[in-house]
Amino acid sequence: MRAIMIAALLAVLAACASAPTQEQAPAGVEDRSPGQPGAQTQGIGGSQVTGVDLTGQKGGAAASRSALTDPSNILSKRSIYYDFDQYDIKDEYRPLIEAHAAYLRDHPDAKVLIQGNTDERGSREYNVALGQRRADGVKKLLLLLGAKEDQVEAVSLGEEKPKAQGTTEEAYAQNRRCDILYKGEY
């Protein structure tokens, strides 16, 4: 049963992966910033990460940049966005999660923290649980795709750390989000 599910999932992912990559990045995804604080610290250890890079990228144009922060690499995309009160992962984010799962599979020492977030409407505690549900969903998919349990922690920030301020639907949409942070970035 489980094998069938995984096979079906991989089939879906393969279908998604054949789509042009820019399609999975709607407006708002690209101005992500959680990578930036981490990017500063990674600059110091840049040579280390570059070594890792070559394996993951199969000789791509990595140069001194980390695969995780290179804007042209899908691994630099770290955010998954949701509809109101929803926690199902939209198809457009599956290639992103697949790429991170592959990276974790190839780098057993790498660890990620998945932070689930919600917009500010409703109960703070219910939003902690809703953010957790979102983060757990991303974690579950990473594990299905080969990441190991001890590489992934899913936590929730609820509505407490909004990326966008304000009470517009646009701001809310930015805040209904999971971020994938690698160790050293949080």
Added chain:
Amino acid sequence: MQSLSVRWISRAAAVLVAFLLLAPLLARAQLSIEITGAGANRIPIAIVPFPGEAALPPGITSIVRADLERSGLFRGLEVPPLIPQPTEASNVDYAEWRSRLADALVLGSVATRPDGRYEVRFRLFDVVKQTPLGGVAYTLAKDQVRATAHRIADYIYEKLTGEKGVFSTRIAYVVKRGNRYELQIADADGADEETALASLEPIISPAWSPDGKRLAYVSFENKKPVVYVHSLLDGKRHVVANFKGSNSAPAWSPDGTKLAVSLSRDGGSQIYLINPDGSGVRRLTYTSAIDTEPFFSPDGKYIYFTSDRGGSPQIYRMPASGGDAQRITFDGSYNVSPRVSPDGKSLAYISRNSEGKFQVALLDLTTGQVQILTDSDRDESPSFAPNGRMILYATVINGRGVLSAVSSDGRVRQRLTVNAGDVREPAWGPFIQ
């Protein structure tokens, strides 16, 4: 009645104007209280200034009167200067006080003791029945003026309404100013606030231990929600739950020996019991849904909680030892944050209506009848006063977080604001023992 309500409005307006004028001058984060509604039949009470109280600024009787009026159940009468000024030892001319339209009368005095402390004595009289209702003498230091006044107000409130007063209780809440979060404790009237915890990361869900000596809360200082218990006397705190995933929504059992919390350590937010020292974790719910916001019934037999097991967040109830849950709310698609009244007879919670407004609702657990108590649209975190009379909650007015309180009959309303900050996450503390 007409003139009374006009006077009430002008009085409320004066309070508001005074607040607006003073607000920029206040450097501290003291809560200001504005009364925005009152009960239908307020008891007219004459509180005669106590001779000698000028030695105890800001004065005992002004605080007693403000307390009683804030409850929405009393109307303080203006008392002209009387010569000689009566004290608790004076003979009461009931007919004269009746002619002043007082139903109740408070007389008292303040004396300096040889040891430098003060003695406050007062008596309460039922003017209609022409009978004394009792009195008390307190010995106090100069910094106990407010505490003493609150006790006098509690005494008067209980004698005249038959229920315990809450003027001596305290409230906890979180103030956000810029990037700074402060967990504060203040008197129920918003005065004498103290900061128990300041952090650059969010603090939510403060919950008073039944003895009023400790607060459980959730802090994000470790970049994820972690449950702490904080001792208010010495400011010491310890981690109660910091498992993998999120740790949140603490609620004390009525005997103070357990906390119910929501943990995601086994996947998904589920409800657990844990000892206040962090030992003895025991899982109570086993669902693939969200189960959070536990709250004990006052008899300790049940836990009310929020779950989306039926497809939308609704309130359920289960035995406090776990087991089959029963759905409690049915109207609407979003009912969260259950808080049982101290008498166990009703349930306050937040309900989202068809227009998307989040409002305080009150469910009569016997009849199943639901009453929406507020007309605001961003209400959160309801909290009963320990006598069950008022419900304190957070809401947003003009883009700013404020605390409001509404009586459980919906008639009396108060608003508590802090200058230059957002206030949220209120929790009304227990009776002082």
